[in-house]
Amino acid sequence: MFAYVIRRLFVGVIMLLVMSLVTFLLFFAGPLDPARFACGKNCSEAQQAQTSKALGFDKSPVVQWSDFVKGVVTGRQFPDDPALRKAAPKLVTDCPTGCLGYSVVSTSTVNKEFKEAIPVSVSIAIFAFIMWIIGGVLFGVIAALFKGRLLDRGIVGIALVFFAFPTFFIGQLFLQFVAIKWRVFEVPDYMSIAEGGIGAWAYNLLLPAFTLALFYMAGYVRMTRAFVLESMGEDYLRTARAKGVRQSRVLFKHALRAALTPLVTMAGLDFASLLGGAIITETVFNFNGLGKLAVVAVNTYDLPTLVGLVILLATFVILANIVVDILYAVIDPRVRVG
Amino acid sequence: MSLSESQLEVSPTPDEPKADDQPQSLEGLSPTKLAVRRFRKDRLSMIAFYVVAFVLVAAILAPIFTKIGIIDPISLNQDDKLIDPTLGGLPRGAAGGITWAHPLGIEPGTGRDVLSRLWYGVTFSLSISLAAAIVAIVVGTVLGIIAGFSGGLIDATVGRLIDLTLSFPQTLMLLALSSIFVAAIQQRTGLSTNPANAVYEIGVLGLFGWPAVARLIRGQVLSIREREFIEAAKLLGASPRRLYFKEILPNVWAPLLVSFTLITPQYVSAEAALSYLGVGIKPPTPTLGNILTDGVNYALTDFTYFLFPAIVIAVIVVSLNLFGDGVRDALDPKADR
Numbered sequence: 001m002f003a004y005v006i007r008r009l010f011v012g013v014i015m016l017l018v019m020s021l022v023t024f025l026l027f028f029a030g031p032l033d034p035a036r037f038a039c040g041k042n043c044s045e046a047q048q049a050q051t052s053k054a055l056g057f058d059k060s061p062v063v064q065w066s067d068f069v070k071g072v073v074t075g076r077q078f079p080d081d082p083a084l085r086k087a088a089p090k091l092v093t094d095c096p097t098g099c100l101g102y103s104v105v106s107t108s109t110v111n112k113e114f115k116e117a118i119p120v121s122v123s124i125a126i127f128a129f130i131m132w133i134i135g136g137v138l139f140g141v142i143a144a145l146f147k148g149r150l151l152d153r154g155i156v157g158i159a160l161v162f163f164a165f166p167t168f169f170i171g172q173l174f175l176q177f178v179a180i181k182w183r184v185f186e187v188p189d190y191m192s193i194a195e196g197g198i199g200a201w202a203y204n205l206l207l208p209a210f211t212l213a214l215f216y217m218a219g220y221v222r223m224t225r226a227f228v229l230e231s232m233g234e235d236y237l238r239t240a241r242a243k244g245v246r247q248s249r250v251l252f253k254h255a256l257r258a259a260l261t262p263l264v265t266m267a268g269l270d271f272a273s274l275l276g277g278a279i280i281t282e283t284v285f286n287f288n289g290l291g292k293l294a295v296v297a298v299n300t301y302d303l304p305t306l307v308g309l310v311i312l313l314a315t316f317v318i319l320a321n322i323v324v325d326i327l328y329a330v331i332d333p334r335v336r337v338g
Numbered sequence: 339m340s341l342s343e344s345q346l347e348v349s350p351t352p353d354e355p356k357a358d359d360q361p362q363s364l365e366g367l368s369p370t371k372l373a374v375r376r377f378r379k380d381r382l383s384m385i386a387f388y389v390v391a392f393v394l395v396a397a398i399l400a401p402i403f404t405k406i407g408i409i410d411p412i413s414l415n416q417d418d419k420l421i422d423p424t425l426g427g428l429p430r431g432a433a434g435g436i437t438w439a440h441p442l443g444i445e446p447g448t449g450r451d452v453l454s455r456l457w458y459g460v461t462f463s464l465s466i467s468l469a470a471a472i473v474a475i476v477v478g479t480v481l482g483i484i485a486g487f488s489g490g491l492i493d494a495t496v497g498r499l500i501d502l503t504l505s506f507p508q509t510l511m512l513l514a515l516s517s518i519f520v521a522a523i524q525q526r527t528g529l530s531t532n533p534a535n536a537v538y539e540i541g542v543l544g545l546f547g548w549p550a551v552a553r554l555i556r557g558q559v560l561s562i563r564e565r566e567f568i569e570a571a572k573l574l575g576a577s578p579r580r581l582y583f584k585e586i587l588p589n590v591w592a593p594l595l596v597s598f599t600l601i602t603p604q605y606v607s608a609e610a611a612l613s614y615l616g617v618g619i620k621p622p623t624p625t626l627g628n629i630l631t632d633g634v635n636y637a638l639t640d641f642t643y644f645l646f647p648a649i650v651i652a653v654i655v656v657s658l659n660l661f662g663d664g665v666r667d668a669l670d671p672k673a674d675r
Contacts, residue, residue: 019505027518164603164655166610169630169648176637279509280611294510295615298517306514313507321505 004329012322017069019318020311024065027307028057051104055304056080068307071099078102078109100308105300110308113293117277120190121289123201124281125274127209132216133267139217140224141256147229155221163218171211171284179207190287208285212278216270223266227259234258265324272320276313369669373592376668383664389657393460400461404454411458411624415449433642445632446640452629456650459624464654466539466618466625467605473544475598478551479590483582485552486559496556500549508546512608515542516617532619539618543605551597558590592669599662603655610651626651 035052043051052058055078056067070076075096079085085092093102093109101110143155162170179187188204196204231237232255240250277291286292290309297305367375377383403409422428429444436443442452485496516538523534562568563586571585606626612618613627614634621628626647633644 015501015505019502022502023506026515160656160659161652164607164652164659165648166607166614166630166651168611168614168634169644169651172634172637172644181638273507276507276510279513280614283615291510294513298513299616301517303517306517310507310510310514313510314505317505317507 001329005326008322008325012318015318016311016315019314020068021062021065023307023310023314024061024068027303028061028064050084053081054079054084055102055104068101071095071101073097075099100312101304103297103302103305105297105302105305110305113305114290114308114312117288117290117293119192120287121277121282121291122275123190123205124209124212124278124287124289125271127202127205128212128216128274128278129267129271131209131213132220135213135217136220137224137260137263140221141228141251143221143225144228144232145251147225152225156225159218159221161218162214163222167211167215167280168284170214171208171281174207174211175284188285188287190289208278208281208287211284212274212281220263220267224259224263227262228255231255231258265328268324268327269317269320272316273313275316276309373665373668377664380664380667382660383668386657386660386664389653390661393464393654393657396457397461397464400458404458409454409457410451411454412622413450415444415451417449428636428639429643436642442646443640443642446636446643452643452646455624455629456626456647459626459629459647460650460654462536462619462624463606463609463626463651464602466536466543466609467602469540470543470547470605471598471601473540474547474601475551475594477544478548479555479587479594480582481548482552482555483559483586483590486556487563487578487582487586493556496552500552503546503549506546509611511546512539512542512612513615513617516612532623535617535619539609539612543608547601547605551594551601554593554597555590558593559586562586562589596662596666596669599658599665603658603662606651606654606658626654 035048035055035057049058056064059067067076067080075094076099077085078093078095079091095102095109095111099109099111100114102108103110103113106113139155139159143152146152175187179185185207186203188207191200191204193201237250237254240254241247277289277294279291279294281287282289282291283295290312293305294309296302297309377387400409404411428446429449433443440451440453442456444450445452445455481496481499485493516535519542520531520534520538523529523537524531527534527537529537568581568585571581576585609618609625610627610630613625613631618627619625621632630644630647630651633640633647637644
């Protein structure tokens with residue numbers, strides 16, 4: 001088991017290295033000078049060259065990537081060019097271990113930007129996750145139990161509708177009608193637990209998280225229904241029923257347990273990718289999470305922030321994959337060997 | 339699959355055993371015909387099929403109708419009888435200015451006909467989605483067949499490539515790469531903004547969409563590879579290309595068709611979401627995404643203008659999904675038993 005974990009982690013690290021290298025090639029090997037974007041639109045040639053040196057854009061993408069990896073492992077300093085650091089020692093920014101880059105646009109390290117944004121995204125993700133798992137599994141099981149009847153059709157139909165309307169449309173409906181026009185809720189504005197206590201934190205998260213949860217819930221209702229129906233058709237369930245096991249026990253002890261395993265995998269991966277920010281939902285409700293940060297970075301051509309975000313998010317996804325694989329290995333000994 | 343095949347043949351045996359490569363006899367039905375019959379029996383799938391067909395025909399007709407002048411999605415109409423300049427160009431009349439001449443109302447600010455814009459928007463949105471789906475399917479199929487058939491090192495390489503592609507955060511990449519790639523495409527090819535945006539959207543959606551297809555096809559190929567007709571073809575000295583595309587490809591069309599119909603609506607939604615984030619084709623060229631994005635600004639003042647594009651998107655996504663589900667169920671030989 002230990003060997004399996006080590007092997008899986010090793011593969012994960014390699015994946016991360018390759019992924020980050022590809023990211024650097026994608027973003028910095030293009031025909032356009034990233035310094036022109038970083039430096040803004042009214043930027044003289046000299047300023048552009050300066051920016052290029054300060055951020056290390058004058059080096060090849062591969063060298064930039066190796067600098068990045070070094071920064072993650074040991075930390076680094078900005079400006080990137082030693083001569084520039086010497087010329088203006090006061091302007092040097094220290095970026096300690098785990099350094100994900102420096103953004104000229106926000107004149108701070110990328111890590112600092114993330115530090116402010118991560119609690120917002122994580123809060124929305126947790127809140128939405130709880131809603132969609134409870135709702136999705138509950139309605140999915142109900143639909144499966146009433147298969148083919150009106151209740152089943154109603155649930156599946158509503159799920160399909162919420163799946164089909166764009167998330168930003170539903171979010172805007174909530175924001176503009178429920179909050180602004182009808183004033184059922186106050187317009188949500190993120191408040192950390194430290195600022196306003198748990199009550200205010202949860203209250204402000206309700207609408208954004210619900211918007212996000214509806215989309216995922218729609219998918220999970222359909223999946224849960226399918227998995228439960230599939231496992232209810234299995235022979236061992238017929239055996240259990242033939243032996244006289246109570247229907248409720250058949251459902252909860254046998255059918256649900258078998259159906260939940262694949263769901264847990266999906267949920268783990270979906271949650272991990274959500275930690276990196278719900279781009280649409282955060283944009284609709286103007287929450288300054290990682291997703292909103294990405295949108296702002298795209299509009300300001302803030303490439304270091306974008307690269308940092310892509311790599312951070314991919315790390316979440318790769319880690320989640322490893323955790324899920326290890327959990328599988330714990331459950332199923334065959335995986336460890338193969 | 340042609341759905342117009344005769345349904346009059348009534349076979350007393352609903353379950354003809356698999357007869358893949360046999361010529362069709364009088365009393366037996368080919369798997370395709372059985373599938374078509376199963377599909378026709380499912381009312382919901384048939385409705386979805388008609389809606390999809392209707393949308394496709396409408397999408398094809400839009401450019402023609404624009405040319406003859408039946409619909410006009412582009413030219414401005416600053417007529418004070420239609421829009422109210424004192425209210426910032428909101429349409430006059432109830433429900434966003436709905437009249438016989440403008441059945442879905444008038445676009446606020448510009449006075450353009452909403453029906454025309456939505457209609458042509460369907461054409462652009464569907465073209466992008468279909469093109470991106472084709473890119474994903476083609477790349478996924480080719481890599482899936484090669485990986486599944488060759489095994490060994492090639493299979494492992496494709497497998498790692500799939501893992502790598504899937505580890506990238508999709509929405510973020512679609513958004514982030516646009517800042518560089520659209521400009522790069524313009525610089526390289528000399529295209530103007532909107533064609534470059536379209537090329538970018540199709541390319542990047544396809545680029546991140548192929549892994550799912552490749553996995554699916556690889557799995558199918560693994561079992562086909564062991565069948566006798568492949569061995570026979572190999573013994574006859576068939577080239578790899580012949581094996582891939584003449585022997586294997588015809589045997590995976592069913593899952594391909596299903597994934598094609600299920601990927602396309604995803605891309606319709608993706609186009610809308612990207613538009614909202616400022617990526618993709620910009621007005622005045624209409625797409626469902628950029629019309630709805632504009633509608634967001636008028637949600638409270640001109641609700642129908644906000645609602646209609648969302649409904650069109652939802653109808654397309656739902657019907658394509660139901661159609662895809664129907665095709666999948668119909669092609670599943672276990673479905674009737």
